[in-house]
Amino acid sequence: MAARPPAEEIIWMRPDRSRPAPRAALSREQIAAAALAVADAEGVDAVTMRRIARELGSGTMSLYRHVRTKDEVIDLIVDAALGEEDRPAGPSGDWRADLHRLAEAKRAVMLRHPWLARAAAGRPALGPNALASTEYALAALAGRGLAMEEAARVINTLNAFVTGFVQTEVEEAAWRRPPEEEGDGGGGDWRERTLPYLQQVLDSGRFPHFTRLVNEAEPYPDTGEAFAWQLRRVLDGLAAAVPE
Amino acid sequence: MAARPPAEEIIWMRPDRSRPAPRAALSREQIAAAALAVADAEGVDAVTMRRIARELGSGTMSLYRHVRTKDEVIDLIVDAALGEEDRPAGPSGDWRADLHRLAEAKRAVMLRHPWLARAAAGRPALGPNALASTEYALAALAGRGLAMEEAARVINTLNAFVTGFVQTEVEEAAWRRPPEEEGDGGGGDWRERTLPYLQQVLDSGRFPHFTRLVNEAEPYPDTGEAFAWQLRRVLDGLAAAVPE
DNA sequence: ACACTTCTGCGTACGTTGTACTCGAGCGTA
DNA sequence: TACGCTCGAGTACAACGTACGCAGAAGTGT
Numbered sequence: 001m002a003a004r005p006p007a008e009e010i011i012w013m014r015p016d017r018s019r020p021a022p023r024a025a026l027s028r029e030q031i032a033a034a035a036l037a038v039a040d041a042e043g044v045d046a047v048t049m050r051r052i053a054r055e056l057g058s059g060t061m062s063l064y065r066h067v068r069t070k071d072e073v074i075d076l077i078v079d080a081a082l083g084e085e086d087r088p089a090g091p092s093g094d095w096r097a098d099l100h101r102l103a104e105a106k107r108a109v110m111l112r113h114p115w116l117a118r119a120a121a122g123r124p125a126l127g128p129n130a131l132a133s134t135e136y137a138l139a140a141l142a143g144r145g146l147a148m149e150e151a152a153r154v155i156n157t158l159n160a161f162v163t164g165f166v167q168t169e170v171e172e173a174a175w176r177r178p179p180e181e182e183g184d185g186g187g188g189d190w191r192e193r194t195l196p197y198l199q200q201v202l203d204s205g206r207f208p209h210f211t212r213l214v215n216e217a218e219p220y221p222d223t224g225e226a227f228a229w230q231l232r233r234v235l236d237g238l239a240a241a242v243p244e
Numbered sequence: 245m246a247a248r249p250p251a252e253e254i255i256w257m258r259p260d261r262s263r264p265a266p267r268a269a270l271s272r273e274q275i276a277a278a279a280l281a282v283a284d285a286e287g288v289d290a291v292t293m294r295r296i297a298r299e300l301g302s303g304t305m306s307l308y309r310h311v312r313t314k315d316e317v318i319d320l321i322v323d324a325a326l327g328e329e330d331r332p333a334g335p336s337g338d339w340r341a342d343l344h345r346l347a348e349a350k351r352a353v354m355l356r357h358p359w360l361a362r363a364a365a366g367r368p369a370l371g372p373n374a375l376a377s378t379e380y381a382l383a384a385l386a387g388r389g390l391a392m393e394e395a396a397r398v399i400n401t402l403n404a405f406v407t408g409f410v411q412t413e414v415e416e417a418a419w420r421r422p423p424e425e426e427g428d429g430g431g432g433d434w435r436e437r438t439l440p441y442l443q444q445v446l447d448s449g450r451f452p453h454f455t456r457l458v459n460e461a462e463p464y465p466d467t468g469e470a471f472a473w474q475l476r477r478v479l480d481g482l483a484a485a486v487p488e
Numbered sequence: 489a490c491a492c493t494t495c496t497g498c499g500t501a502c503g504t505t506g507t508a509c510t511c512g513a514g515c516g517t518a
Numbered sequence: 519t520a521c522g523c524t525c526g527a528g529t530a531c532a533a534c535g536t537a538c539g540c541a542g543a544a545g546t547g548t
Binding site for chain 1: 386
């Protein structure tokens with residue numbers, strides 16, 4: 001019955017290119033680890049093939065023995081980061097609590113790696129860790145008489161909301177920060193860059209509701225609380241679709 | 245009283261750099277239009293300063309007289325594309341129907357410009373057209389006794405869901421398409437690239453629910469219908485937070 | 489009519505990026 | 519010993535964003 005490779009190790013998108021390959025000073029894992037470290041320390045834009053190689057003390061082109069393109073490196077570090085998602089081993093029986101916790105865990109991981117939300121949004125979630133997360137969510141919904149297709153929809157809704165939320169959350173946080181110059185004394189933040197334009201917008205009188213929003217809303221909202229609130233609303237909506 | 249400029253024209257993020265400046269063969273509008281055309285025709289990666297200049301028959305560096313960085317060009321085309329969002333002039337009185345229509349309009353625009361969802365997700369939505377959209381959404385919720393902050397949350401929830409959904413929608417569609425080689429005869433699509441890996445994953449036995457999902461779910465789902473369904477769920481959840 | 493200032497267009501050039509190509513060295517097997 | 523792998527790495531190239539500086543045109547003051 002077409003004996004497939006044993007279950008132990010799944011090689012993310014890479015049918016082995018090295019058949020025996022016991023030697024090899026470089027490995028995909030090392031490359032991924034180095035790239036991940038760089039991304040966390042200096043942002044995903046600092047991740048270049050040359051930089052990874054320098055970090056590993058190897059030649060730039062050597063990396064291509066283990067990785068087809070740079071994009072594959074990004075695939076690797078995205079899934080590696082997703083692997084840090086903190087979730088229990090199995091579902092608790094309370095699907096709503098489980099999915100709530102999962103969403104919070106997803107957000108936490110994406111805040112810990114601010115480049116992650118953007119990077120993950122642009123590629124299929126098929127890495128082992130991404131799959132494990134999906135598997136957990138499906139397990140949380142299992143046994144409730146939901147068709148597989150509907151369970152998938154419930155999870156997709158949640159994922160869309162979470163990645164969408166966190167993406168704007170980190171983007172806004174980065175936007176508030178000054179453009180990252182060497183220890184400048186605090187001058188020149190987002191206010192200076194945007195206030196004149198914003199003022200012009202408000203004074204145009206064309207956006208009265210938006211003007212009220214700017215004037216009345218808390219300028220530094222607690223985004224964690226906002227996330228929890230919105231997540232509850234989404235789960236409320238989904239609850240109607242889940243029997244029991 | 246600080247008389248501000250008249251309401252007529254809002255210049256997106258650009259306090260005038262040219263004082264009289266009636267001349268000028270090049271303009272921000274032309275640059276934005278050319279860039280938008282290129283993005284639509286060949287994807288946002290094909291938008292380069294050299295390419296825009298070529299399209300306009302001008303020198304590359306001339307563009308920088310009207311635009312500070314390439315990123316500003318992207319700001320421009322994002323907002324220009326968002327300007328195509330098809331929505332009525334004012335709210336109808338039925339907030340839920342209005343927000344539903346607005347979400348569908350957002351999705352439609354992002355599907356018409358497949359690069360848009362990704363590009364828009366990474367920057368603050370402060371362009372005139374983005375603001376107009378927010379203004380419409382706020383208007384739809386106005387007069388319902390909602391605090392401004394809560395109205396903003398409702399809208400944020402919706403926006404997060406819509407951009408999140410459409411981002412994975414277009415990404416998945418692109419992933420299904422072969423890597424865009426010159427008219428190849430149809431061979432080598434996503435199946436070839438991913439099936440071996442996917443098979444390995446399924447056979448590993450580590451993702452039983454996911455395996456069931458792959459086996460039971462429709463391989464080519466109607467994403468439009470899925471969007472509508474999920475949107476209704478989200479609106480259901482939000483409805484509980486909106487009085488009346 | 490003139491000089492002077494200001495703004496526009498643009499050519500050149502630099503540093504960085506991903507990666508195709510190629511070659512030599514080390515190892516397993518015959 | 520010889521063959522055929524695979525791995526590591528150097529060189530090279532095309533394409534990118536954009537700093538810099540100059541030429542010329544348009545507007546302004548005299």
